[in-house]
Amino acid sequence: xxxxxxxxxxxxxxxxxxxxxxxxxxxxxxxxxxxxxxxxxxxxxxxxxxxxxxxxxxxxxxxx
Numbered sequence: 691x692x693x694x695x696x697x698x699x700x701x702x703x704x705x706x707x708x709x710x711x712x713x714x715x716x717x718x719x720x721x722x723x724x725x726x727x728x729x730x731x732x733x734x735x736x737x738x739x740x741x742x743x744x745x746x747x748x749x750x751x752x753x754x
Contacts, residue, residue, distance in 0.1 A: 692731055692753040693740075699727070701744040716743035 702712060709727075713720045716739040726732050726740070741748040 693726060693737055693751050694753045695727055695729065697746075698740065698744065698751055701746050701750075705744060707744065712740070712743055716740050 702709075707715075709720055709723050712718075713723055716723075718736055718739055722732070722736065723740070726736075737751060738748050741751050
């Protein structure tokens with residue numbers, strides 16, 4: 691699943707949340723989050739956990 695990394699980073703900035711905090715809130719490793727930030731794809735369940743952790747609908751983070 692391809693995410694819109696820019697929107698994810700904007701949401702993190704708006705909430706003043708670090709990657710480490712996102713990792714704790716979502717239960718996803720920092721390594722996985724860093725890979726996603728670098729443009730790697732992820733499974734739908736991982737994308738859902740990130741969206742929930744940053745209080746965004748999953749559709750806001752998905753690239754078509």
